[in-house]
Each structure stands twice: as C-alpha cells, then as structure tokens.
Amino acid sequence: MSSAETSAEALEAREYFKGISDSVCGIVEAEKAPKIWLPAFAAAVGLTGVLVVSLYILLTEGTGIWGNNNTEAWAWPIVNFVFWVGIGHAGTLISAVLFLMRQKWRTSINRAAEAMTIFAVICAGLFPVIHTGRPWLAYWLLPIPNDMAIWPQFRSPLAWDVFAVSTYMTVSILFWYMGLVPDFATLRDRTKSKLKHTIYGILSLGWRGSARQWHRYERAYLIMAALATPLVFSVHSVVSFDFAVGQLPGWHTTIFPPYFVAGAIFSGFAMVLTLLVPARAIFNMKHIITDQHVENMCKVILATGSMVGFAYGTEFFIAWYSGNMYEGFTFLNRMFGPFAWAYWTMITCNVLIPQFFWFKKIRTSPFIIVGLCILVNVGMWFERFVIIVTSLTRSFMPGSWHYFSPTMYDASIFIGSFGLFFTLFLLFLRFMPMIAMFEVKGASPHAHAGVKHH
Amino acid sequence: MSTDKPIDKVEDKLYGLLAEYESPGALIEAAREVRDAGYTKFDCHSPFPVHGIDPAMGIKPTILPMVTWGAGITGTGLAILMQTWMNNWTYPWNIGGKPLFSLPMQIPIAFEVTVLLAAFATFFGMWGLNKLPQVWHPLFGNDNFVDKATCHGFFVAIEADDPKFDQEGTTATLEKAGATAVEAVRYETSKKHRALPNGVIAFMALSMCLALVPFAYIAKQRASTSDKPHMHINPNMDFQTKNKPQTASDMFADGRAARLPVAGSVARGELKADDHFYRGLVAGEWATEFPKEITLSAETMERGENRFNIYCSPCHGLTGAGTGMINQRADAVGATATGWVAPSNIGQESFAKQPHGQLFNTITHGIRSMPSYGAQIKEADRWAIVFYLRALQRSAHSTIDDVPAGEKPAIR
Amino acid sequence: MSSSDTILHSEEKITAGPGVAKVKSAGFVGGLILLLAMTGWGFAVGDGMQRFFHGYLVAFTYFNSIALGALFFVLIMHLMGAKWSVNMRRIAEILTQTFPLLALLSVVIWLPMLLGNDNLYIWSSEKFMSENHLVHAKGAYLNPVFFAARQIIYYVLWIGLSRYFYRTSVKQDEGGDDDATRRMAKWAAPAMFGFAFSCAFFAFDMLMSIDPEWFSTMFGVVYFAGCCISIFALMALIPLALQRSGRLVHSITVEHYHDIGKLLFAFVFFWGYVAFSQFMLIWGANIPEETGYFWKRWFESEGVMGIWGKVTLVMLVMHFLIPFVLLMSRHSKRKLQVLAAFSIWMLAWHYLDLYWQVMPALNNHHTFGLAERSATGSYIPMDLGLWVGMGLLFMGYAAGKFRNVNLIPIKDPGLKQSLKFENQ
Incomplete structure (x- = not known):
C-alpha cells in the first residue's frame, strides 16, 4: 500500500469516527428535541402522574383496593413484577452475553438496551415493595441488625429475590455507567457550555482514553460481562424459584428456571424492538442500528419463543405423566377453565405470533415488527397471569375456589408503571448518548485502519 | 508598565510532548517505536481501545482479575457465614421442617453476594488502578487533544519526566514514527485551578446534608416520647373499620359485637371423648x-x-x-x-x-x-x-x- | 485433495490417512469381543441379565449423548451462522454419522423387553404396574411396544437429520455451492425443534423412566447439558489427535481450541445450574413421590448416608466444582495439554453422571421382589467392560466414517473467516 492510500484510508476512518460522535452527540447537544419527543414525553409524564396518584391512594387506603384476596394473594402486583424483570433481561443479555459471544452487532443497541434494563428493574422493584402492604417497612427484608434481634428467613425464595433483584440492579447500573464514562468524556470535550462541561466532567471521572487505562477498562468490561451473564440467568431463575419451591400444582415444576430465563429474554427482546424500531427512525440512526440488527433480534425472538413453547409442551406432558391428579387438573383448568381465554391468548401470542418471524419480509417491515413485538409482550404478561392467577384460583381446596377480577387500581398502577418506564427512557434518549460511541467505533472495520500485519 | 502591583506571573512547566497520528495502525507503529527507543513514561490516547496496542506498548496484564477473584470468594464465604449465623445460631427458626443449616437453600444468596462483591471490586478496582476520578490533567490544557482524543484523534504523549526525554531528540523520534503534528504541552504549576469548582463542592455538601435529614428525623422520633404514634404513614392500617371484642354493635339484638359460638360447638381438639x-x-x-x-x-x-x-x-x-x-x-x-x-x-x-x-x-x-x-x-x-x-x-x-x-x- | 483450494495452507493434509482403517478394524474386533464377553458374564450372573442391562444402558446413553451432542453442534453452528467453527464442523458432522450404529445398539434395550424380559425397566413388569398405584396412569406411555416405537421414531429422525446435513456439506466440498450453506442454515431451525423434543423425550424414556414414579420437567435439559459437555470435550480431543497425526495442523489454531474450551466451561456451568435447580426444587418442596429419586441416591437407610450419597458428593466436586474453578482461567483454555486433560476428565465424569442416574435403580427390583438383587460392587468391571467395549465399537464405527472424506468443509464460504479467527 502506498502512503497516499494509507492516508486516504486513515482519513476515511477519522471521518467515520467523527461522524459517529456527531450523530450520537448531536441528539444530546441539539437545542430542540425531535418534534415527536415532547408529546411523547408529556404523555409518559401524564401516565407517571396516574402512577403517583394511584400509589398515594394505595398507601393511604391499603392493599384492599386491589383485586387480591385470600385465594389470589399474589395477583397483578406479582404478575407485573415478573413481567418487568423479564423485560429487563434482554438488556443484560445484549450487553453481556452477546459481548462474550463476540456478536459485534450488539454495539449499536447495547447502551439503549442496558438503559431499558435499569428502568425496567426500577418498575419491577416497585411492585413487590408495594405488595408488602407496608412499603415503609420494606427494609425488614434486608439483614439489618435490629433491636428485636430477628433476621430474614434465608430458606425462603422471597428473601433470595431481594438479593437477586438488588444485585442485578446494582450490577446493571455499574455496568451501564462504566460503559457511559468514555462517552461522557466525548460529550465533555465537545461542549462549549461551562455548566455542561462541569457536569459531564464529573460524570466522565476525568477519562482521557489512555491506552494504559483502556487496558484495565477492557479487562474490567470483560469481567463485568462474565459476571453479568450468570447473574442474568440467576435472577430470573430465582424469580422462578418463588413459584417452583412451593408445592402448588402449576408452580412446582423443575423446568421453571431455564424456562423463565428464556421467557425473559423473549419478552425483553420484544421490548427492545418495540422501543428501538421507532427510535432509530425518529433519531435517524438507521446507519448505526441497521436492518440486519433488527433482523437478528427478530430471530432471537423466534428462537426464545420456541424455547418457551418447548417448555409449555414439556410441562404439559409431565403434568400428565406424573399421574398427580392436582397437577393434571391444573393444566386442564388452564386450557378449559374459567381463565381459558388467558391461556389461549398466551399460546397465541407466545408460540404462534413469533412464528411469523420465519419470513424475511416480516422481519424487514418495521410496523409489523413493532405490532408483533407488542403482541409478544401481551402474551408474556398473560403467561405470568396464567401461572400465578389461574393456578391460585383453583388449587387444592374446591371450597376456596374463586374467580379473580382486578380493580381499577390494579390497572392504573400497571399502566402507570409504563409511564414511569417511558419517562425515564425518553429522558435517557434525550440527555444521554443512546449509542455506545466508543464501542461502535471499536467494532467497525475502520478501527483497523492502517494496521499492519506482522 | 508603571504600577505598584506585582505582575500576575503564570508559572508554567513542561509536561511533555504530544504527537498526533493519523490512524489506529499508525498509533500502534508509533507506540512500538517509542517503546523500542527506550521510553517508559509515555502513553497512547485513542477514542476507543485500539487492538494490538498493549503488546506494542509493552503493557503488562492487569492484576484486576485477581482482585475480582478475591472479592468473589470473600462474597461466597461471607454469604454462607451470614446465612448460617442468622438462621442457624442467633435466630434459629424452624421453617417447614427444613434443617436449620440448609445448604441447598443458601446457594442462591451465596451466588448473588459473590457476584455483587466481585462486581464492586472490578468496578472500583478498575477506577482505582486507573487513578480515576481525576479532576485535572495537563493534557486537558491542550486544545487539539481535547478536540480529538475522545472523538477521532490518535495521540502519543511522552512525559518530560522520562529519563530519556530531551525535547529535540524526542520530537525527532515521534516525527520519525509518522506523527502528523508534535507539540509541547505545558501546564500551570499553581494548584488553584486543579480543584473542583466551588459550586460543585457546595452542591455535594448540601446534598449530603439533605440526605441526613430523614435519618435525623427518625432519630428524633425514636429518642422522644409521645402519646400518639410517632409516624402515621398509613392511617388506614391503624384505624380499620371493623368490630373489636367488647364493643357495641347495632347489628345484633343483644347489642354486642363479639358473638358466642353456636350452641354445641366444639373447638378443634377439644372434644375429649376418651x-x-x-x-x-x-x-x-x-x-x-x-x-x-x-x-x-x-x-x-x-x-x-x-x-x-x-x-x-x-x-x-x-x-x-x-x-x-x-x-x-x-x-x-x-x-x-x-x-x-x-x-x-x-x-x-x-x-x-x-x-x-x-x-x-x-x-x-x-x-x-x-x-x-x-x-x-x-x-x-x-x-x-x-x-x-x-x-x-x-x-x-x-x-x-x-x-x-x-x-x-x-x-x- | 480433489480440488486445488487456495484458502487452506498449501501443505495441509485434510484427509484421514490409512491409519483409520486400522482403528476401524481394531475397534470393531476389540469392541465386539469385549461386548460378547460381557454378555456372557451377564448371563452367568443369573439375575435374568438385570445387571447387564443396567450397565449396558449407562454405556448406551453415554455414546448416544456424544452423537446427540454432535448433532446439536452442527445445528447450532448453522443456526447462529457461526463462522469461527466452520473448520471443526466436519468432525462433528462425521460423529453424527454414528446414529445407525446407535440405533442398532438400542435394539438390545427394547427387544428383550418386547420378548418379556422385565429386568431393566421395572415398569415393563406387569406385577409392578398392577401393584403400584402411582404409575397406573402412565401405563399408556410406559409400555414396551410404545417404548420401542418411540425409539424407532427418534432414530429415524436423527439419522435423517444427520444425513441431510452431512451429505449437503460433503457435496459442497465438490461443487462449492454457496447456496448449500444458506439452505442448511434454513433447515437447522426446524431441525432444532425436532432435536429439542426428541432429545428430551429420549432422556425421559431411557433414563427418567428407570424410576417410574419419579418425574421432572428439567430432566431432558440435564441430559442435554451432558450431551454438550461430551461433545465439546471431544471437539477438543479429536482435532488434537488429528493434528498429532499430522492432519489439519494449519487449519485449527489455539484460538479455536480456546472457544471450544469456553463452550466446555459454559456447559459445565450450565450442567451445574440445571442439575442444582432440579435438586433444590425437589428438596425444597419435599413431596414424597419426587424426593424418592434423590433419597435413593443419597441414603442407605433412614438418616444414614450410603455409597450413592458419597458418589453424589464426588460428582459435585469432580463434575462441577473443580472444572468450573480451573477452566475459568484463560490460560487453562489456551494451554492445549490442560484443555485436553480437562476434556478427558469431563468425559470420565460424564460417565459417572449417567451411572449415578441408572444404577441406584437396581434396588427397585429388589424392593418389589422381582429379581435377585445384583447391586453389588463386584460387577463394576462388567459395567466398565460394557462401556469400554461399546466405546471401542463406537470408535471403530466412527473411524470408518472418517475415511474418504475431507476433514474440513473446504468450500464453505465461512471457512476463510474461520481460519483467520482470533479471540480478542
């Protein structure tokens, strides 16, 4: 290669890098948000208002305002908890598992997916806390020395949940923030405003991209990914233990841990697509989040949806094979009992709907993708509903059978949690680098510009 | 200049030389040449980790994995000890007939705590080893560096402290390695501008004080006496609309809220037929x-x-x-x-x-x-x-x- | 070499030498002699071949797990469009060609049962089924005829799948048809469905039903984890052996072994995860019809830990803790001697895993007074003999498949990337 060619290659690479910084930082630096951002944000804040009001009523009136009762002690709040935790899983999967598997396409979406994880876990954490009835005493769940000399009961999966979800939250935030630091440094170096310079300066910790720092940084990133991978498996496994350690038919089955994990990834990817397919159009990010990336995610949904279908099948077979009449009844009740509509919604949305992703045409039409992904998440919400509510309404004692009806507050808190989620996500899109710039740069072929092979 | 005041003289010092290179590949070559020339106090700067730069610069593998390991094992041990101590010794409590020491049921928390401590150690260990956060660095005074280093520029910086450093010779080395520009970086020796801005310090102090308010409130409530409940977050839980024993009720003819059992009722285990x-x-x-x-x-x-x-x-x-x-x-x-x-x-x-x-x-x-x-x-x-x-x-x-x-x- | 390919190193030997013929005949002769000898010993025990069948089942499910693992390897790599592993895929493809042998070997499990020998699966005994009310409902599933029919279905499916992927890939060697890769990727997805269900149900039938009262939805996944451990161990060992004999020396590098090591590590962890979850959920819920399985594999009598309890602990340490801790390091995956040692290690403990699943069931028969109890340590050589014998036969058969075929898919469009592959 002649030196002129080398220079041309280097120039092209530098322009590419600068282009990435310009388009990603441009969103944050722009005076005005895209037209659709403000109405969307207003709507999200409005929904958050619904959440706040509902929570106020809940706290002053007590959990009696929900549809929960003796038969269905765990109803919507726990359904929503499992739903939101599940949504969160895709973020960690994209950022950690795909990183370990060297799937370079992840770099375009991992930042947004990680943010989504954190916001989803915030929404998830809300529900068990308010479900305790007296959330101001939720710290009793933690092993804090107290003058009654009592301690949490560690043989209960609910205590494991506290540790699993809080560890997950903490590690996700650390991982996310670690990824943001070099990008904050980019923002710091670009800004002209003194205030912004100070804020980004503090957030970027004085990062200057030295090779000796990058060396430790990359090692730490790899370790964090290696830690987050089993962590993400453990979190939803522990959530599944909440059910499976018990003896209730329909809850106690050994395949729950991997089945819940697959379901979580399934719903999480559907949520990522629901968010990013519109976002990349609004913020003009199609050159970074490419069609190929969207297609890959559709395939992941197809694969995990099939795994979930596999687990449904196995569960069903073993319920019969076990010869346990309660177990068998629970599954027949799911299919033909009073909640059969929920069961068939679940099967349709989780097993049949993803099958559309076999077709390339569908994997490349944004509107259909978003529609199908929303249906997938409807299905995943109903999966948790079927597991929790249907099993509880008709358990061992026919005397306590009951039909569950939610109240207005069940719905308003759940819908309100979407408001909280979208508020946080829209703020993130507007004020933080939504794409991991340094990772996109490092994963591009331009990162090897001018490299000689020895 | 006829004035009594002493002139504001800015004392400055040479930090080192900063050379810019045109591509990641060029940076690797330059790093190799700088190292081969015997420099030790130098560093490369790039907007993303450049692969292949570690061997070129002769960076030794970090001890970070060891830190993670140590913290992880500590986490496992601590979690098992904590659960055993709390559920086995200080507060033994029979749950569903499970043994007090139920190792299988301790595994999930042991795992979570392992990951948590390992992640903390990795995260804080990495910043610590990198000597960050850092409020100030001489290189931030260089406009070209600030413009490009975190965006699209590739730099080598050799410190003046390096024993092999001499301005002309080092410049020549850097240029020979393909630098597109070499400039000297100087910095003010006064330490005043290296501190955090006062506003930031005030903000941090204020938020720390505010964070203490809830704790102070709780402490005050705990230390004082009152004939009313101290904190009444949810009155509904305390004033429930229900009948309590020994209260009146219009519902029944005898006007009592508490009811006697139906005549002939026998409580469980009270039949005593033998x-x-x-x-x-x-x-x-x-x-x-x-x-x-x-x-x-x-x-x-x-x-x-x-x-x-x-x-x-x-x-x-x-x-x-x-x-x-x-x-x-x-x-x-x-x-x-x-x-x-x-x-x-x-x-x-x-x-x-x-x-x-x-x-x-x-x-x-x-x-x-x-x-x-x-x-x-x-x-x-x-x-x-x-x-x-x-x-x-x-x-x-x-x-x-x-x-x-x-x-x-x-x-x- | 049929074609002059420029991607591969010019001096690369990509066909197995005449040596495999020797391996083939030695394997066949040694294997058959050993298997026949063990059959003779089995007869001589005089327990209606009970011990023989149990030992045979362990060996059979062991080698079947290798072939299933190989099929999984082929399918998953197509499905993911993985490029790094293209150079190793042919070896897995060849290993999947052992299904016909395994189909033949499976006949020994179900044919005697059809002929009325009820000494392996206790559910094949009418006395048991009529006396044990827990299993009445399962009679429709657990009966010799349906069992045999299912085995035939599994093997038809597996032979069909493995042939399709093998032949398409071998054909690509000649024509260099890039479209073949796309076709295989497309068919890998539905094939994976078939694989998942057949693998799980094979495990339910062959291994879970050995304790017919017991059931666990996770069981298929645990067996699948074992399949993956055995194939990733072999995917380190076979290429190493080939390279020692001078084949593929330039095409498989430490980078590929590193990735195989990572997968081996991942599945060691996965095995621990699923096996632990299965155990913990059953232990925690403490429902008698479920705990019976683990009771047998821990206690000798009420409150007294027996030999199987010790085996369980050995498994925990050897099959999980030691490889988990030591394989975590990058060095142990890149140092080929260490990786090879761990591969052999895992292959050995995978045998114990299956042994632990099958052998405690010998006492079931005793409890029901159906046959003489032959659950003593003195027949361990017979179990091992069956394992080694079947292993030799398997090796011989597989060696035969290595002949006359390229050891690397020379015309695969992903090969170039695979050869250049480097871990970051």
Missing part, C-alpha cells in the same frame, strides 16, 4: 388401669416427679406426707386453729387403695379445700403425677430391705 384418658373413668367406674396413652416408663416417672414437685409439693411436701412449706407456715402462724385443713398424707392407706382414676379426678377437680388443677396441668402430666404418687405411696411403707444391698451402708 373418658379414660380425660376423666379417669372406665364404663362409669374409676379406672384401675393407666390409659393406653401413658407409657409406664422411667421418663414418665421423672415427668411426674417434676410436675409433683412444682404443683403439689408446696402443700403436700416433697415426700407427700402433707408437710409442705405452706402447711409448715400455717402451723407456724397458728392457722390450724382458725380452720386450716392440713393437706393429706398421700402415703396413707386410704389413698393407696383409691383407683388411679379417682386420684386423677382429685387432681383435676380438687377436693375439700384443695383447688382444681385441671387448668394448669395437662392430662398426660396428671397421669404422670398419679404414677409418681404410686411410687411415693410405695416408699411410705418401705423398709430397709427395699434398699438395694449396695446402697445399704450409705443409709446406715
């Missing part, structure tokens, strides 16, 4: 046998002795002769004259002839001035006492011949 065990009767007669629930063993005997000594001996005395503490006191204060009925001597013939069931009945309901013990002593224990009474009665008529041969000398 006449023999519960009343000492067999076919309407005093039972002469012990009920089948009672095993006549040394254990039952000990239990009977134990109960007798607690409930009976204050009056009847430890030997059953009717000479207990209370009787002694009654004698001492002359109560016998005013109607004190002395407790019976259990060893006397008439009691020895009474069937088991009758003794049992006496304990249950009392007799003459002896009160009823049915409420205090459970049925099985009453039978155990009867069993022990038989032993006391036997001993009341014992002779030296009843003592085992080996023990006789001790008694004489």
Whole structure:
C-alpha cells in the first residue's frame, strides 16, 4: 500500500469516527428535541402522574383496593413484577452475553438496551415493595441488625429475590455507567457550555482514553460481562424459584428456571424492538442500528419463543405423566377453565405470533415488527397471569375456589408503571448518548485502519 | 508598565510532548517505536481501545482479575457465614421442617453476594488502578487533544519526566514514527485551578446534608416520647373499620359485637371423648388401669416427679406426707386453729387403695379445700403425677430391705 | 485433495490417512469381543441379565449423548451462522454419522423387553404396574411396544437429520455451492425443534423412566447439558489427535481450541445450574413421590448416608466444582495439554453422571421382589467392560466414517473467516 492510500484510508476512518460522535452527540447537544419527543414525553409524564396518584391512594387506603384476596394473594402486583424483570433481561443479555459471544452487532443497541434494563428493574422493584402492604417497612427484608434481634428467613425464595433483584440492579447500573464514562468524556470535550462541561466532567471521572487505562477498562468490561451473564440467568431463575419451591400444582415444576430465563429474554427482546424500531427512525440512526440488527433480534425472538413453547409442551406432558391428579387438573383448568381465554391468548401470542418471524419480509417491515413485538409482550404478561392467577384460583381446596377480577387500581398502577418506564427512557434518549460511541467505533472495520500485519 | 502591583506571573512547566497520528495502525507503529527507543513514561490516547496496542506498548496484564477473584470468594464465604449465623445460631427458626443449616437453600444468596462483591471490586478496582476520578490533567490544557482524543484523534504523549526525554531528540523520534503534528504541552504549576469548582463542592455538601435529614428525623422520633404514634404513614392500617371484642354493635339484638359460638360447638381438639384418658373413668367406674396413652416408663416417672414437685409439693411436701412449706407456715402462724385443713398424707392407706382414676379426678377437680388443677396441668402430666404418687405411696411403707444391698451402708 | 483450494495452507493434509482403517478394524474386533464377553458374564450372573442391562444402558446413553451432542453442534453452528467453527464442523458432522450404529445398539434395550424380559425397566413388569398405584396412569406411555416405537421414531429422525446435513456439506466440498450453506442454515431451525423434543423425550424414556414414579420437567435439559459437555470435550480431543497425526495442523489454531474450551466451561456451568435447580426444587418442596429419586441416591437407610450419597458428593466436586474453578482461567483454555486433560476428565465424569442416574435403580427390583438383587460392587468391571467395549465399537464405527472424506468443509464460504479467527 502506498502512503497516499494509507492516508486516504486513515482519513476515511477519522471521518467515520467523527461522524459517529456527531450523530450520537448531536441528539444530546441539539437545542430542540425531535418534534415527536415532547408529546411523547408529556404523555409518559401524564401516565407517571396516574402512577403517583394511584400509589398515594394505595398507601393511604391499603392493599384492599386491589383485586387480591385470600385465594389470589399474589395477583397483578406479582404478575407485573415478573413481567418487568423479564423485560429487563434482554438488556443484560445484549450487553453481556452477546459481548462474550463476540456478536459485534450488539454495539449499536447495547447502551439503549442496558438503559431499558435499569428502568425496567426500577418498575419491577416497585411492585413487590408495594405488595408488602407496608412499603415503609420494606427494609425488614434486608439483614439489618435490629433491636428485636430477628433476621430474614434465608430458606425462603422471597428473601433470595431481594438479593437477586438488588444485585442485578446494582450490577446493571455499574455496568451501564462504566460503559457511559468514555462517552461522557466525548460529550465533555465537545461542549462549549461551562455548566455542561462541569457536569459531564464529573460524570466522565476525568477519562482521557489512555491506552494504559483502556487496558484495565477492557479487562474490567470483560469481567463485568462474565459476571453479568450468570447473574442474568440467576435472577430470573430465582424469580422462578418463588413459584417452583412451593408445592402448588402449576408452580412446582423443575423446568421453571431455564424456562423463565428464556421467557425473559423473549419478552425483553420484544421490548427492545418495540422501543428501538421507532427510535432509530425518529433519531435517524438507521446507519448505526441497521436492518440486519433488527433482523437478528427478530430471530432471537423466534428462537426464545420456541424455547418457551418447548417448555409449555414439556410441562404439559409431565403434568400428565406424573399421574398427580392436582397437577393434571391444573393444566386442564388452564386450557378449559374459567381463565381459558388467558391461556389461549398466551399460546397465541407466545408460540404462534413469533412464528411469523420465519419470513424475511416480516422481519424487514418495521410496523409489523413493532405490532408483533407488542403482541409478544401481551402474551408474556398473560403467561405470568396464567401461572400465578389461574393456578391460585383453583388449587387444592374446591371450597376456596374463586374467580379473580382486578380493580381499577390494579390497572392504573400497571399502566402507570409504563409511564414511569417511558419517562425515564425518553429522558435517557434525550440527555444521554443512546449509542455506545466508543464501542461502535471499536467494532467497525475502520478501527483497523492502517494496521499492519506482522 | 508603571504600577505598584506585582505582575500576575503564570508559572508554567513542561509536561511533555504530544504527537498526533493519523490512524489506529499508525498509533500502534508509533507506540512500538517509542517503546523500542527506550521510553517508559509515555502513553497512547485513542477514542476507543485500539487492538494490538498493549503488546506494542509493552503493557503488562492487569492484576484486576485477581482482585475480582478475591472479592468473589470473600462474597461466597461471607454469604454462607451470614446465612448460617442468622438462621442457624442467633435466630434459629424452624421453617417447614427444613434443617436449620440448609445448604441447598443458601446457594442462591451465596451466588448473588459473590457476584455483587466481585462486581464492586472490578468496578472500583478498575477506577482505582486507573487513578480515576481525576479532576485535572495537563493534557486537558491542550486544545487539539481535547478536540480529538475522545472523538477521532490518535495521540502519543511522552512525559518530560522520562529519563530519556530531551525535547529535540524526542520530537525527532515521534516525527520519525509518522506523527502528523508534535507539540509541547505545558501546564500551570499553581494548584488553584486543579480543584473542583466551588459550586460543585457546595452542591455535594448540601446534598449530603439533605440526605441526613430523614435519618435525623427518625432519630428524633425514636429518642422522644409521645402519646400518639410517632409516624402515621398509613392511617388506614391503624384505624380499620371493623368490630373489636367488647364493643357495641347495632347489628345484633343483644347489642354486642363479639358473638358466642353456636350452641354445641366444639373447638378443634377439644372434644375429649376418651373418658379414660380425660376423666379417669372406665364404663362409669374409676379406672384401675393407666390409659393406653401413658407409657409406664422411667421418663414418665421423672415427668411426674417434676410436675409433683412444682404443683403439689408446696402443700403436700416433697415426700407427700402433707408437710409442705405452706402447711409448715400455717402451723407456724397458728392457722390450724382458725380452720386450716392440713393437706393429706398421700402415703396413707386410704389413698393407696383409691383407683388411679379417682386420684386423677382429685387432681383435676380438687377436693375439700384443695383447688382444681385441671387448668394448669395437662392430662398426660396428671397421669404422670398419679404414677409418681404410686411410687411415693410405695416408699411410705418401705423398709430397709427395699434398699438395694449396695446402697445399704450409705443409709446406715 | 480433489480440488486445488487456495484458502487452506498449501501443505495441509485434510484427509484421514490409512491409519483409520486400522482403528476401524481394531475397534470393531476389540469392541465386539469385549461386548460378547460381557454378555456372557451377564448371563452367568443369573439375575435374568438385570445387571447387564443396567450397565449396558449407562454405556448406551453415554455414546448416544456424544452423537446427540454432535448433532446439536452442527445445528447450532448453522443456526447462529457461526463462522469461527466452520473448520471443526466436519468432525462433528462425521460423529453424527454414528446414529445407525446407535440405533442398532438400542435394539438390545427394547427387544428383550418386547420378548418379556422385565429386568431393566421395572415398569415393563406387569406385577409392578398392577401393584403400584402411582404409575397406573402412565401405563399408556410406559409400555414396551410404545417404548420401542418411540425409539424407532427418534432414530429415524436423527439419522435423517444427520444425513441431510452431512451429505449437503460433503457435496459442497465438490461443487462449492454457496447456496448449500444458506439452505442448511434454513433447515437447522426446524431441525432444532425436532432435536429439542426428541432429545428430551429420549432422556425421559431411557433414563427418567428407570424410576417410574419419579418425574421432572428439567430432566431432558440435564441430559442435554451432558450431551454438550461430551461433545465439546471431544471437539477438543479429536482435532488434537488429528493434528498429532499430522492432519489439519494449519487449519485449527489455539484460538479455536480456546472457544471450544469456553463452550466446555459454559456447559459445565450450565450442567451445574440445571442439575442444582432440579435438586433444590425437589428438596425444597419435599413431596414424597419426587424426593424418592434423590433419597435413593443419597441414603442407605433412614438418616444414614450410603455409597450413592458419597458418589453424589464426588460428582459435585469432580463434575462441577473443580472444572468450573480451573477452566475459568484463560490460560487453562489456551494451554492445549490442560484443555485436553480437562476434556478427558469431563468425559470420565460424564460417565459417572449417567451411572449415578441408572444404577441406584437396581434396588427397585429388589424392593418389589422381582429379581435377585445384583447391586453389588463386584460387577463394576462388567459395567466398565460394557462401556469400554461399546466405546471401542463406537470408535471403530466412527473411524470408518472418517475415511474418504475431507476433514474440513473446504468450500464453505465461512471457512476463510474461520481460519483467520482470533479471540480478542
């Protein structure tokens, strides 16, 4: 290669890098948000208002305002908890598992997916806390020395949940923030405003991209990914233990841990697509989040949806094979009992709907993708509903059978949690680098510009 | 310049040389050449980690994995210890018949804590090893560096402290390695501008103070007294619209909120249908046998002795002769004259002839001035006492011949 | 070499030498002799071949797990469009060609049962099924005829799938048809469905039903984890052996072994995860019809830990903790001697895993007074003999498949990337 060619290659690479910084930082630096951002944000804040009001009523009136009762002690709040935790899983999967598997396409979406994880876990954490009835005493769940000399009961999966979800939250935030630091440094170096310079300066910790720092940084990133991978498996496994350690038919089955994990990834990817397919159009990010990336995610949904279908099948077979009449009844009740509509919604949305992703045409039409992904998440919400509510309404004692009806507050808190989620996500899109710039740069072929092979 | 004031003289010092390169590949080559030239205090800067730069610069693998390992193992150990200590030792609590030390059920938390500590160690360890956060660095004074280093520029910086550093020679080395520009970086020696801005410090101090407010409030509430509940977050939980015992209600004719059970109700476990065990009767007669629930063993005997000594001996005395503490006191204060009925001597013939069931009945309901013990002593224990009474009665008529041969000398 | 390919190193030997013929005949002869000898010993025990069948089942499910693992390897790599592993895929493809042998070997499990020998699966005994009310409902599933029919279905499916992927890939060697890769990727997805269900149900039938009262939805996944451990161990060992004999020396590098090591590590962890979850959920819920399985594999009598309890602990340490801790390091995956040692290690403990699943069931028969109890340590050589014998036969058969075929898919469009592959 002649030196002129080398220079041309280097120039092209530098322009590419600068282009990435310009388009990603441009969103944050722009005076005005895209037209659709403000109405969307207003709507999200409005929904958050619904959440706040509902929570106020809940706290002053007590959990009696929900549809929960003796038969269905765990109803919507726990359904929503499992739903939101599940949504969160895709973020960690994209950022950690795909990183370990060297799937370079992840770099375009991992930042947004990680943010989504954190916001989803915030929404998830809300529900068990308010479900305790007296959330101001939720710290009793933690092993804090107290003058009654009592301690949490560690043989209960609910205590494991506290540790699993809080560890997950903490590690996700650390991982996310670690990824943001070099990008904050980019923002710091670009800004002209003194205030912004100070804020980004503090957030970027004085990062200057030295090779000796990058060396430790990359090692730490790899370790964090290696830690987050089993962590993400453990979190939803522990959530599944909440059910499976018990003896209730329909809850106690050994395949729950991997089945819940697959379901979580399934719903999480559907949520990522629901968010990013519109976002990349609004913020003009199609050159970074490419069609190929969207297609890959559709395939992941197809694969995990099939795994979930596999687990449904196995569960069903073993319920019969076990010869346990309660177990068998629970599954027949799911299919033909009073909640059969929920069961068939679940099967349709989780097993049949993803099958559309076999077709390339569908994997490349944004509107259909978003529609199908929303249906997938409807299905995943109903999966948790079927597991929790249907099993509880008709358990061992026919005397306590009951039909569950939610109240207005069940719905308003759940819908309100979407408001909280979208508020946080829209703020993130507007004020933080939504794409991991340094990772996109490092994963591009331009990162090897001018490299000689020895 | 004719002024009295001393001139504001900015003292500055050479930090080193900063060279820019056009591509990641060029940076690697330059790093290799700089290292080969013998420099040690130099660093490369790039907007993303450049692969292949570590061997070129001769960076040794970091010890970070070891830090992670150590923290992870500490986490596992701590979590197991914590759970064992809390659920096994200080607060042992039977849950569903699980062993107090249930290792399988400790694994999930042990795993989570392992990951948590390992992640903390990795995160903070990495920043610590990188000597970050850092408020100030000489390179931030260079405009070209600030413009490009985190965006699209590739730099090598050699510090003036390096033993091999000399401005001209080093410049030549850097240029030979393909630098597109080499410039000297100087920095002000005054430390004033290296501190955090005052606004930031004030903000941090203020938020720390505000964070303490809830704790201060709780502390105050805990340390003061009041006849009302200190914190009333959810009044609904305290003032529930429900009927409590001993309150009035319009609902029922008798105006009482508390209801009696339906006539003839029997509470669970309160049927007590077994006449023999519960009343000492067999076919309407005093039972002469012990009920089948009672095993006549040394254990039952000990239990009977134990109960007798607690409930009976204050009056009847430890030997059953009717000479207990209370009787002694009654004698001492002359109560016998005013109607004190002395407790019976259990060893006397008439009691020895009474069937088991009758003794049992006496304990249950009392007799003459002896009160009823049915409420205090459970049925099985009453039978155990009867069993022990038989032993006391036997001993009341014992002779030296009843003592085992080996023990006789001790008694004489 | 049929075509002059420029991607591969010019001196690369990509066909197995004449040596495999020797391996083939030695394997066949040694294997058959050993298997026949063990059959003779099995007869001589006089327990209606009970011990023989149990030992045979362990060996059979062991080698079947290798072939299933190989099929999974082929399918998953197509499905993911993985490029790094293209150079190793042919070896897995060849290993999947052992299904016909395994189909033949499976006949020994179900044919005697059809002929009335009820000494392996207790549910094949009518006395048991009529006396044990817990399993009445399962009679429709657990009966010799349906069992045999299912085995035939599994093997038809597996032979069909493995042939399709093998032949398409071999054909690509000649024509260099890039479209073949796309076709295989497309068919890998539905094939994976078939694989998942057949693998799980094979495990239910062959291994879970050995304790017919017991059931666990996770069981298929645990067996699948074992399949993956055995194939990733072999995918380190076979290429190493080939390279020692001078084949593929330039095409498989430490980078590929590193990735195989990572996968081995991942599945060691996965095995621990699923096996632990299965155990913990059953232990925690403490429902008698479920705990019976683990009771047998822990206690000798009420409150007294027996030999199987010790085996369980050995498994925990050897099959999980030691490889988990030591394989975590990058060095142990890149140092080929260490990786090879761990591969052999895992292959050995995978045998114990299956042994632990099958052998405690010997006492079931005793409890029901159906046959003489032959659950003593003195027949361990017979179990091992069956394992080694079947292993030799398997090796011989597989060696035969290595002949006359390229050891690397020379015309695969992903090969170029695979050869250049480097871990970051």
